Amino acid sequence: MPAGAPRIFVSHLAGVPVFDPQGDQVGRVRDLVAMLRVGRRPPRLLGLVVEVLSRRRIFLPMTRVTGVESGQVITTGVLNMRRFEQRPTERLVLGELLDRRVRLVETGEEVTVLDVSIQQLPARRDWEIDKAFVRKGKPGALRRKGETLTVEWSAVTGFSLEEHGQGAESLLATFEQLRPADLANVLHHLSPKRRAEVAAALDDDRLADVLEELPDDDQVEILGKLKDERAADVLEAMDPDDAADLLSELPEDDKERLLALMRPDDAADVRRLLAYEERTAGGLMTTEPIVLRPDATVADALARVRQQDLSPALAAQVYVCRPPDETPTGKYLGMVHFQRLLRDPPFTLVSSIVDSDLPPLAPGTSLPAVTSYLATYNMVAAPVVDESGSLLGAVTVDDVLDHLLPDDWRETEFDESPEEPSHEEAAHG
Template sequence: MAAGAPRIFVSHLAGVPVFDPVGDQVGRVSDLVAMLRVGRRPPRLLGMVVEVLSRRRVFVPMTRITGVASGQVITTGVVNMRRFERRPTERLVLGELLDRRVTLVESGEEVTVLDVAIQQLPARRDWEIDKVFVRKGKGGVLSRKGETLTVEWSAVTGFSLEEHGQGAESLLATFEKLRPADLANALHHLSPKRRAEVAAALDDDRLADVLEELPEDDQVEILGKLKEERAADVLEAMDPDDAADLLSELPEEDQERLLTLMQPDDAADVRRLLAYEERTAGGLMTTEPIVLRPDATVADALARVRQQDLSPALAAQVYVCRPPDETPTGKYLGTVHFQRLLRDPPFTLVSSLVDSDLPPLGPDTPLPAVTSYLAAYNMVAAPVVDESGSLLGAVTVDDVLDHLLPDDWRETEFHEEGARHGG
């Protein structure tokens, strides 16, 4: 890159695509790595953490970066696919420097870091952090109070100190457009301290979505650092099956205490799921599929399918049952697939469209049999019905995959191979 390149604020680099010289995408920028230096010398930027197509995070040195412009990063094309591991002397710029409380050297006033800027040094390939964008007062990036200003790195102090109670507003603003799975991956690679701070700053629904995508160890760690009342609120916002899976990792006394704090209806669904063995249809199912009465129309069914918070697997079919139409329902009559709904007039009753030949699963059906069932009938979800004929819930293919993959599937060699071939 030519000397005199423009200054770049790092928040603009989060999620930016990374390409090789021939235009093939390698991945996306997840974070930047810097090394603090003694005195007031600006930190040296060591490289970028790039999330390749398999969600593996790898390190790309700045010496391999040939261009940073127009919303993209260009590399030399030589990328080491070894998983990134932060060294003790390194700092993650987005994950650790933003939202810090630092001090203006001249006035001694405390300010909050909203962003930092990087620039390439003249006549060299080295990069450094040279500017800091801060807000005066105690408000974070979401607060309108306090003057904002951009100062030299040497004009502030306090980045090297351990900070307790560091905020997370600027970091969350940087990652606000990430899908829950991608935010979970970013959260997984933060330090436990920073992970807890970010979790505390997320609203209940967003944190619930992210928890559902995290490894069990991270889920338990984060839930354990929340106040019990808030932990119960987050569990209520999670899908019942995911909440049950998380609670099953806790001691029984902690389970009961949190269930008692939850709303009775939400707690009842979770208690029902906890009663089943984990690797059975009952333990895997969600208690919130789309249930319709026989006199509902195709228009009613399509309106339910269009609900934004439904997963694609749950939206692929509706289940027709006699009242009551909340699980456990009245008699289960059959399934209507989404494609069938698209082929019939809106006024058609769903009771005339049910596929009653497809056998439902029993709640004690073991995981291998559930897997075979979905594969044999080319289904993405399957009804779970008890001995009395009542619908208890539905097992979706994503829940099955979560239990078929190894616990450390995010870290396995399978993904390393995918990264090599896909990235």
Template sequence: MAAGAPRIFVSHLAGSQVFDPNGDQVGRVRDLVAMLRVGRRPPRLLGMVVEVLSRRRIFVPMTRITGVESGQVITTGVVNMRRFEQRPTERLVLGELLDRRVRLVETDEEVTVLDVAIQQLPARRDWEIDKVFVRRGKGGVLSRKGETLTVEWSAVTGFSLEEGAQGAESLVATFERMRPADLANVLHHLSPKRRAEVAAALDDDRLADVLEELPEDDQVEILGKLKEERAADVLEAMDPDDAADLLSELPEEDKERLLTLMRPDDAADVRRLMSYEERTAGGLMTTEPIVLRPDATVADALARVRQQDLSPALAAQVYVCRPPDETPTGKYLGTVHFQRLLRDPPFTLVSALLDSDLPPLAPDTPLPAVTGYLAAYNMVAAPVVDESGSLLGAVTVDDVLDHLLPEDWRETDFLTEGVSHG
């Protein structure tokens, strides 16, 4: 939903049909899942509980929702069919928030929640509950029985977590605005018990981001304390190269069990990465760079570059290849750098802008040669191409740095020294 679009009241979504991009029905919306925050900050909307045609209820993250309009919900088409299980920090909007008795902050008057409204934040994929539709009861000079009104979330009390709570819910809410690297640093210094509690309370995408920033020992410890199906979900949410590195630290039996539980496409990417030596271009690369066909335009390329989930290094350039678009692709034709995209008209074909002189890396290129390549050509990412000319993935400078820094670099205080959190 674009910024500035009208709010949606959740009662209007109950029972709405959910479709994939091809127009095929996936199921119907049965509830929405939110995470309350400390104080009066609006809750973050995590996703929807969808009842699929087999009557199984599954969870669809809001990041997989591409449209909410006219009583219909459109998804990306990629959904996890595992049965939905509510976590301790999650609240069902229809099942737990509606019909609740809360109080108006200004008058301390008790009211009943009839509905809540959700809205997508501008220029982001995050959604929040920002309005509450309530009905007044008896009592009070200004109140009339049955009178209804819509107020800001912050205008009512009785929903949010208490500041003094000591559970993992409060801790997660306190850490919510931290960058993954900063939260990883905090988790690393918690006790194992507390670390496991916080990890269990984080949603899959957030935990995946944090795991990618943790030392290997912490990664293995946290993953080992999750239920196997949840561990597979988190591995799917991680970048394939990071998931491959983590799985390579596990015993063979555990590794295979988790790979079997992952979606076949995700597992195939991870298996492919694990087939390469760790300190080579193939072992370092991600299998999810931006790939475009030669008839794509500059406008198409910029739309892909703008995707929020991309790291700056992956967004710095696009790779032009013959079909298929997924790695391993058809013949690799060349790279188009982000700055070049900004200099040419939107209708220009990317095939006319190729930097085809830049040699790609072979998957068996050793780490020192990869480092020298990035330094020599002033690059933040480089294509990895096999003998047949297919693009396998891209090596980014952040993955190279992870292998060049000392093993204990995460133990230093560089994350907090000289950094203002104001």
């Protein structure tokens, strides 16, 4: 970046792509690493935390950055693929500096940090944080309620102190466009304290989606730091099978207490799932597939399939059953595949095009047998039916994969062979 270029606010760097000199994308920026300095000297920006295409987070020194412009970062093309590990003297700019409560040196007034800017030093390759964008007023106040201003780094104090009750508004605004799986990855790499603060600031539905993508240990940790009533609300917002998996990790007393706080209908679905062995069709299934009565039409089915919150696997077919049409249903009659729905006129009754030849799974079917079933019939979901012929739920391929992959699969990269680090990069690792 040429000397004298405009400063860059770090919120604009969150999630931007990182390219090598040939124009190939190597990853995305997930945070920035800075080192605070004594006195009022601006922090030195050490580098970027980059999530490469295999979802590993690596450290990219600023000396390897040749350009930061037009919504992208350009590197020299030489990357050390070892996993980034934060040192005690380092601070994550997005994760730890935004939303802090600091004081203006001149007046002593407490303000909230909304953003900070970085700038490359003239005639050098070094970068530093030079300014802070802050808002006056009480924590959590609406932006329009408090005056905002940009001040020199030296004009504020309090960044080096341990933060208690740090907010999460600015950090969440920075990452609001992330998919749940990507936001889960952000949370996983935050400190436990910061992770709890961000989780507390998410609304119930968003937190439920993110929890479903986190490792078991993180799920239990976050749920344990929520008040019981809030924890029950979040469990209600989760898919029943994911809620059951999470509750199964808790001590029996905690599990029963949370189930008692949930809405009876939601708790009943989860209790049904908890009654099955974990690695069986009953333990893997969701209790909320698309269920239609025989007199429903193709138009009715397509309207259900189009529901935004439905996963692609569950939207791949509808299940035709006699009333009641909530699991456990009346007699299961068969399924209709999405492609068949597209081929028939809207007024066609689903009962006339149902596929009744494909055998359903019993709730006690083992995980290997479920896997073989999906592979044999080229399915992404399968019905689970009890001895009386009632549909209990559906097993989807994503739930099967979650149980087939190693417990640490979210931390496992596609390519585990790191490049040889340079001397400079090795000094960081």
